[in-house]
Amino acid sequence: MQSSETNPSLVGLAEEITKNAKVLDAYITEKRLPKPTFASEGPLVFPVPQDDHEMQAARLSLIGASRSLLELTLGPLQRLNLEVPTSFQFASALGVANHFRIAEHVPTDSGSEISFEDLSQKVGLDVNRLKRVLRVNTANRVFTEPHIGYIAHTAASKVMLDPDASAWIGHQMEEIYKGSARVIDAFHKYENSDDVNETALALALDGRTYWDYLEREPWKVQRFADALRYVSSHGREDIRHVIETFDWHKFGKTTVVDVGGSSGRVAISIAKVAPNLNFIVQDLPELTATAKKMIESKEPSELESSNRVTFQAHDFFQPQHVRGDATVYMYRQILHDWPDKDAISILKALVPALNDGDTLLLFEAIQPLPNTVPNEIERLVRAADYLMMQKHNSPERTLDMWMDVLAGADPRFEYVSHYTPPGSNDGMIEVRWNGTKKEDKGKK
Numbered sequence: 418m419q420s421s422e423t424n425p426s427l428v429g430l431a432e433e434i435t436k437n438a439k440v441l442d443a444y445i446t447e448k449r450l451p452k453p454t455f456a457s458e459g460p461l462v463f464p465v466p467q468d469d470h471e472m473q474a475a476r477l478s479l480i481g482a483s484r485s486l487l488e489l490t491l492g493p494l495q496r497l498n499l500e501v502p503t504s505f506q507f508a509s510a511l512g513v514a515n516h517f518r519i520a521e522h523v524p525t526d527s528g529s530e531i532s533f534e535d536l537s538q539k540v541g542l543d544v545n546r547l548k549r550v551l552r553v554n555t556a557n558r559v560f561t562e563p564h565i566g567y568i569a570h571t572a573a574s575k576v577m578l579d580p581d582a583s584a585w586i587g588h589q590m591e592e593i594y595k596g597s598a599r600v601i602d603a604f605h606k607y608e609n610s611d612d613v614n615e616t617a618l619a620l621a622l623d624g625r626t627y628w629d630y631l632e633r634e635p636w637k638v639q640r641f642a643d644a645l646r647y648v649s650s651h652g653r654e655d656i657r658h659v660i661e662t663f664d665w666h667k668f669g670k671t672t673v674v675d676v677g678g679s680s681g682r683v684a685i686s687i688a689k690v691a692p693n694l695n696f697i698v699q700d701l702p703e704l705t706a707t708a709k710k711m712i713e714s715k716e717p718s719e720l721e722s723s724n725r726v727t728f729q730a731h732d733f734f735q736p737q738h739v740r741g742d743a744t745v746y747m748y749r750q751i752l753h754d755w756p757d758k759d760a761i762s763i764l765k766a767l768v769p770a771l772n773d774g775d776t777l778l779l780f781e782a783i784q785p786l787p788n789t790v791p792n793e794i795e796r797l798v799r800a801a802d803y804l805m806m807q808k809h810n811s812p813e814r815t816l817d818m819w820m821d822v823l824a825g826a827d828p829r830f831e832y833v834s835h836y837t838p839p840g841s842n843d844g845m846i847e848v849r850w851n852g853t854k855k856e857d858k859g860k861k
């Protein structure tokens with residue numbers, strides 16, 4: 418790490434901010450893109466395309482330098498004693514606003530507003546509580562109070578009008594957030610357990626694993642699928658980073674089994690760019706039923722690719738029964754939900770279906786080593802790993818950790834390649850099944 422990163426000066430950071438802000442502003446002006454603003458007409462996504470790596474790098478530098486400048490200016494004491502604790506109050510108040518669907522009842526026309534009293538009637542929340550919750554949000558630029566007693570949208574509050582974005586906030590604030598609050602309790606109670614039942618989130622969910630909890634509350638299955646759809650189509654989690662850079666044609670005409678494929682969104686996206694591939698999407702019975710309904714309601718334009726996608730209920734701990742037609746088995750963001758011993762069991766359950774030369778694709782984040790990526794990325798990847806610990810007692814894995822899981826499952830899994838596209842959180846690890854390897858070993 419450069420000393421300018423560990424010991425930056427206020428002016429040096431301000432200059433870096435100015436330099437990158439000018440680059441981005443010139444680009445936005447030249448391309449006639451909408452200017453970023455807090456106002457309700459503002460774009461919901463920073464108006465620079467994801468695949469413009471140069472502009473995204475300028476943006477990342479601007480965010481990084483801005484955060485460093487803010488943290489230095491606050492000073493360590495104010496940052497840790499005030500800024501960090503206040504941030505979870507903002508998160509809580511956002512969760513309340515989202516839960517009561519307040520955004521849907523605030524008029525969206527530019528310049529229009531609604532009184533607290535009228536809003537209280539519409540959302541069914543006591544006016545005093547509503548006012549206090551919303552004023553935390555307005556201080557965070559989610560909604561605004563242009564006149565005392567009246568509420569209007571900002572660009573940020575309009576995010577909650579997207580049902581998938583709202584599902585994501587609901588999943589985070591009504592499920593994940595509860596687990597974050599129980600980490601200390603879980604550490605005391607379960608010490609160094611790596612059991613999926615003994616997590617901070619399980620403590621918050623009456624001892625149930627997240628998947629058990631979902632199974633008993635079907636509408637939350639739908640919300641989780643919607644939340645995944647949202648997060649997988651934005652920013653670093655956008656599945657297109659990997660899908661559009663991977664060579665799907667090399668498999669020829671074949672069937673891909675997407676194990677734990679949720680509502681089939683990833684399979685359908687791949688089917689669009691890979692006309693040679695058919696997909697079987699496997700998931701828990703509740704999700705599979707939901708997915709089938711979602712497919713039926715698809716736009717005609719989506720149907721061409723979704724026709725090549727079928728659904729099957731399958732528990733991935735049970736032996737894989739799709740064999741023969743299928744030569745590729747894909748697991749996207751599956752094994753990161755499981756501690757090593759369970760991830761190994763999941764892969765062992767695949768082995769009976771494999772023929773020599775079949776491919777296993779692990780479509781997963783490959784965790785970078787500390788201090789090898791900009792702090793802005795480091796924050797995200799470490800938070801993701803911490804979340805996996807709270808939720809499933811599982812880790813986000815480095816490449817070496819992935820290799821250990823594969824070796825633990827079966828020595829006949831042979832590493833072929835891995836990569837993480839620029840700007841992507843997801844990576845791809847390609848593995849080939851070498852069915853003759855064990856026999857060779859046996860002859861020795």
Ligand SMILES: C[S@@+](CC[C@H](N)C(=O)[O-])C[C@H]1O[C@@H](n2cnc3c(N)ncnc32)[C@H](O)[C@@H]1O
Nearest residue numbers: 628645677678679700701704731732733749750
């Ligand atoms: C993090 S999600 C990933 C979903 C999908 N692959 C994607 O990338 O959007 C994990 C998925 O695993 C599924 N799942 C959990 N336990 C399962 C099991 N025992 N058998 C099959 N699927 C399971 C969940 O229902 C969920 O859809």
